[in-house]
Amino acid sequence: MKIKADREVCVGAGMCVLTAAELFDQDDDEGRVLVLQPEPHPDQVAAAREAVELCPSGALSLEEG
Amino acid sequence: MSTVEVPRGVPLDRPNPFDPSPQLTRLRETRPISRMIFFPDEHEGWLITGHEQVKKVLADTRFSSSSTFQRSPVDSPFLPKQLKEFPVEPGMFIRMDPPDHTRLRRKLTGVFTVKRMKVLEARVAEIVNQHLDELAASPKPADLVEKFALPVPSMVICELLGVPYEERAEFQTRSHKMLSFSTQPEERMASIKEIQEYILGLAKQKRAEPTDDLLSDLTQDDDLEPAEMGGIGFLLLVAGHETTANMLGLGTFALLEHPEQLEILRDDPELMPKAVEELLRYLSIIHLGARRIAAEDIEFEGHLIKKGDSVSISVAGANRDPNKFDDPDTLDVRRTATGHVSFGHGVHQCLGQQLARIEMRIGFEALLRRFPGLRLAVDPSEVPLRTDMAIYGVHKLPVTW
Numbered sequence: 001m002k003i004k005a006d007r008e009v010c011v012g013a014g015m016c017v018l019t020a021a022e023l024f025d026q027d028d029d030e031g032r033v034l035v036l037q038p039e040p041h042p043d044q045v046a047a048a049r050e051a052v053e054l055c056p057s058g059a060l061s062l063e064e065g
Numbered sequence: 066m067s068t069v070e071v072p073r074g075v076p077l078d079r080p081n082p083f084d085p086s087p088q089l090t091r092l093r094e095t096r097p098i099s100r101m102i103f104f105p106d107e108h109e110g111w112l113i114t115g116h117e118q119v120k121k122v123l124a125d126t127r128f129s130s131s132s133t134f135q136r137s138p139v140d141s142p143f144l145p146k147q148l149k150e151f152p153v154e155p156g157m158f159i160r161m162d163p164p165d166h167t168r169l170r171r172k173l174t175g176v177f178t179v180k181r182m183k184v185l186e187a188r189v190a191e192i193v194n195q196h197l198d199e200l201a202a203s204p205k206p207a208d209l210v211e212k213f214a215l216p217v218p219s220m221v222i223c224e225l226l227g228v229p230y231e232e233r234a235e236f237q238t239r240s241h242k243m244l245s246f247s248t249q250p251e252e253r254m255a256s257i258k259e260i261q262e263y264i265l266g267l268a269k270q271k272r273a274e275p276t277d278d279l280l281s282d283l284t285q286d287d288d289l290e291p292a293e294m295g296g297i298g299f300l301l302l303v304a305g306h307e308t309t310a311n312m313l314g315l316g317t318f319a320l321l322e323h324p325e326q327l328e329i330l331r332d333d334p335e336l337m338p339k340a341v342e343e344l345l346r347y348l349s350i351i352h353l354g355a356r357r358i359a360a361e362d363i364e365f366e367g368h369l370i371k372k373g374d375s376v377s378i379s380v381a382g383a384n385r386d387p388n389k390f391d392d393p394d395t396l397d398v399r400r401t402a403t404g405h406v407s408f409g410h411g412v413h414q415c416l417g418q419q420l421a422r423i424e425m426r427i428g429f430e431a432l433l434r435r436f437p438g439l440r441l442a443v444d445p446s447e448v449p450l451r452t453d454m455a456i457y458g459v460h461k462l463p464v465t466w
């Protein structure tokens with residue numbers, strides 16, 4: 001599974017960092033999402049799914065497989 | 066088969082101070098997408114109360130935030146009597162759509178990241194403790210809103226923006242006027258203008274002599290017109306005043322009225338982040354909801370929402386939807402309440418939400434620790450509720466300890 005983040009769409013609300021700090025960060029300038037770990041561990045998958053669901057702007061998605 | 070009438074405006078009655086209007090609940094049960102009458106022209110628009118539907122509308126930019134025609138979701142002089150075009154004022158990005166919205170919001174998001182807010186924690190704790198010291202030293206009973214809930218977030222946002230805190234009385238009165246349903250339109254517009262002018266004056270000083278704060282940073286940005294900066298400063302200042310303050314005030318009231326929940330939280334302060342999310346969900350203080358206008362004809366879950374239709378979004382409806390939360394009308398500080406829409410959803414989701422969370426976590430935690438005997442000083446029915454304001458909460462919370 002791969003996490004994809006569209007930084008053009010991101011509005012910097014930080015929900016991803018709040019939900020899964022091991023997987024996401026925000027850049028210092030504009031607060032846009034940075035993916036720390038594009039391929040989450042099996043035990044991080046649930047958190048990754050939650051982050052995708054909670055992202056308000058639809059910037060995050062998961063590529064299954 | 067529905068027996069619920071088309072509501073005239075957003076139902077705001079509160080038989081129980083913590084629950085939304087029963088009419089809102091009935092509406093969600095029968096038709097989560099309902100017609101609703103808007104004012105002043107009796108326009109028949111829409112009221113969305115289901116969690117899933119609310120999220121969909123907020124995520125869909127065809128529902129425009131840039132309302133050319135603003136209508137009021139309550140029958141009050143709150144907005145001008147004539148339907149007239151409201152030019153979106155420079156910098157007021159909550160009333161803009163992408164790409165204008167995106168351009169302005171990006172100038173701020175770096176300041177409000179989860180990381181930056183962590184750095185602010187120590188300062189927020191100092192401000193909280195200072196106000197609790199003052200509360201402890203004041204005569205009993207005391208008004209928790211005046212002594213704690215309002216000054217803490219005000220001082221935090223003033224420092225962040227670089228607005229002298231001593232001048233808060235000026236714009237607090239105006240921001241209160243601006244959000245009250247009984248304020249006449251001219252007076253409301255005047256209040257808005259006055260706060261904006263105040264910010265612009267301050268910005269002029271900061272451009273000449275920048276200090277270490279957000280307004281100074283913005284004045285150094287060549288891409289921003291001065292008027293835009295005024296608009297941005299205005300939004301942050303007002304948002305920083307009335308929202309978190311009401312969560313702290315009403316949240317304390319709710320905890321005092323649910324002593325078993327208060328007990329759980331006192332026994333296990335680690336639960337605080339969860340409790341904050343749950344209070345946000347349970348109380349849904351943006352009780353007037355958010356407004357959108359359909360920018361084109363939109364097929365929406367079997368309904369045709371026509372171009373120009375006003376759409377009102379019920380945060381409380383969504384946050385109490387049993388399809389999303391089990392036993393939604395019960396306050397349960399142990400539950401996982403994430404997914405609530407108290408900060409909105411979509412591109413306009415609250416910019417200051419991480420700051421708000423930190424203020425609430427630190428604020429509630431310190432309040433409960435310092436005042437183990439905290440209790441209401443009046444009968445709960447005597448606590449004055451803000452049913453007359455765009456942001457719900459309590460006008461006063463008389464407490465003793």
Ligand code: SF4
Nearest residue numbers: 010011013014016055
């Ligand atoms: S939650 Fe979405 S919008 Fe917010 S910072 Fe993360 S990716 Fe960006």
